[in-house]
Amino acid sequence: MDRRKFLSTLGLGVAAAGVAGCSQTDCGPEGEQSSSKKWRWKLVTTWPKNYPGLGTSPERFANLVRTMSNGRMDIRVFGANELVPPFEVFDAVSRGSAEMGHGAAYYWKGKHVAAPFFTTVPFGFTAQEMNGWLHHGGGQELWDELYAGFNLKPFAAGNTGTQMPGWYNKEINSVRDLAGLKIRMPGLGGEVIKRAGAVPVQLPGGELFTALESGVIDAAEWVGPYNDLTFGFHRIAKYYYYPGWHEPGPTLELIINKTMWDELPEDIQAIIRAAAAWANQDMLDEYTARNNAALIELQERHKTQLRRLPDDVLARLKQESDTVLAELVAGNEFASRVYDSFLAFDKGVRNYTQVAELSYMNARAALTGE
Ligand code: CA
Numbered sequence: 001m002d003r004r005k006f007l008s009t010l011g012l013g014v015a016a017a018g019v020a021g022c023s024q025t026d027c028g029p030e031g032e033q034s035s036s037k038k039w040r041w042k043l044v045t046t047w048p049k050n051y052p053g054l055g056t057s058p059e060r061f062a063n064l065v066r067t068m069s070n071g072r073m074d075i076r077v078f079g080a081n082e083l084v085p086p087f088e089v090f091d092a093v094s095r096g097s098a099e100m101g102h103g104a105a106y107y108w109k110g111k112h113v114a115a116p117f118f119t120t121v122p123f124g125f126t127a128q129e130m131n132g133w134l135h136h137g138g139g140q141e142l143w144d145e146l147y148a149g150f151n152l153k154p155f156a157a158g159n160t161g162t163q164m165p166g167w168y169n170k171e172i173n174s175v176r177d178l179a180g181l182k183i184r185m186p187g188l189g190g191e192v193i194k195r196a197g198a199v200p201v202q203l204p205g206g207e208l209f210t211a212l213e214s215g216v217i218d219a220a221e222w223v224g225p226y227n228d229l230t231f232g233f234h235r236i237a238k239y240y241y242y243p244g245w246h247e248p249g250p251t252l253e254l255i256i257n258k259t260m261w262d263e264l265p266e267d268i269q270a271i272i273r274a275a276a277a278w279a280n281q282d283m284l285d286e287y288t289a290r291n292n293a294a295l296i297e298l299q300e301r302h303k304t305q306l307r308r309l310p311d312d313v314l315a316r317l318k319q320e321s322d323t324v325l326a327e328l329v330a331g332n333e334f335a336s337r338v339y340d341s342f343l344a345f346d347k348g349v350r351n352y353t354q355v356a357e358l359s360y361m362n363a364r365a366a367l368t369g370e
Pocket residue numbers: 163221222223247
């Protein structure tokens with residue numbers, strides 16, 4: 001059914017379509033939305049080109065948009081450093097030298113202190129809870145408000161699920177063992193380990209292996225087994241720690257230059273919105289499907305030693321996390337609003353996830369002996 005027939009079936013008529021859906025540049029002479037205009041956009045990413053999950057997901061997003069729009073919106077994806085360095089993605093899209101970007105909001109903490117809330121915060125939401133907050137709990141509205149100040153429109157467009165706090169050559173048996181260790185850890189997790197005595201280092205993924213191998217850093221977190229195996233950290237570090245207190249369910253972002261987004265016709269906007277939502281879930285599904293096989297390969301073939309962070313270390317990190325979050329938002333009206341929204345949603349959602357997911361997983365583990 002074409003658009004005119006569809007609208008007339010709804011009783012809206014063509015005139016209503018003209019009011020609702022057309023701007024001067026996108027409308028044909030009869031007031032219908034043009035289906036012939038084409039866009040060729042650039043999507044710059046913070047990830048190595050075609051990197052599993054993080055880099056392949058924006059490629060799949062671009063392919064889906066191309067198919068759904070019948071070729072009208074043609075997006076070319078660039079890996080880190082192909083057009084801009086990874087940590088310049090935000091600025092490149094903000095000023096419009098690329099129309100779209102893919103990365104993580106916590107890389108932009110220097111732009112605004114509230115940015116990390118839209119990726120993940122220490123001891124924060126799981127992927128499922130994060131999606132609930134963003135899409136049905138007020139998070140997206142706050143994210144829109146923050147990024148509008150940088151002429152950006154953000155979407156959730158991927159999630160790795162709970163990460164791993166990383167690769168070490170030294171066992172962490174107490175908080176004292178963190179003292180002076182140079183650990184690659186982005187976002188607020190880095191600030192937390194600093195309070196616990198470590199030295200946080202910010203590096204893009206593509207530089208991690210060399211930095212760890214050469215001793216520039218002593219330890220590194222990246223993502224989880226599926227991605228960490230690809231980088232080969234098992235060749236240069238002995239211990240692999242869990243649980244991922246620092247990134248319990250990080251959201252990856254699609255950012256779009258807001259001026260260019262606002263000029264798109266509604267149907268192309270709807271296609272991008274739907275494709276981003278699909279990519280957001282699809283990336284999580286990929287990690288869910290791949291992480292376990294990679295973990296088994298690390299342990300059985302490469303003899304990686306899995307270690308759990310001791311309870312007293314986790315307790316100290318939780319205590320420091322609460323302080324870091326409170327200090328971060330203090331005196332900043334917008335960040336305080338984000339934190340209040342986060343805390344309110346956290347309280348409510350946790351009340352139920354503990355009754356539902358947590359108690360189910362505990363029961364399942366007890367009954368199957370694992
Ligand atoms: Ca990470």
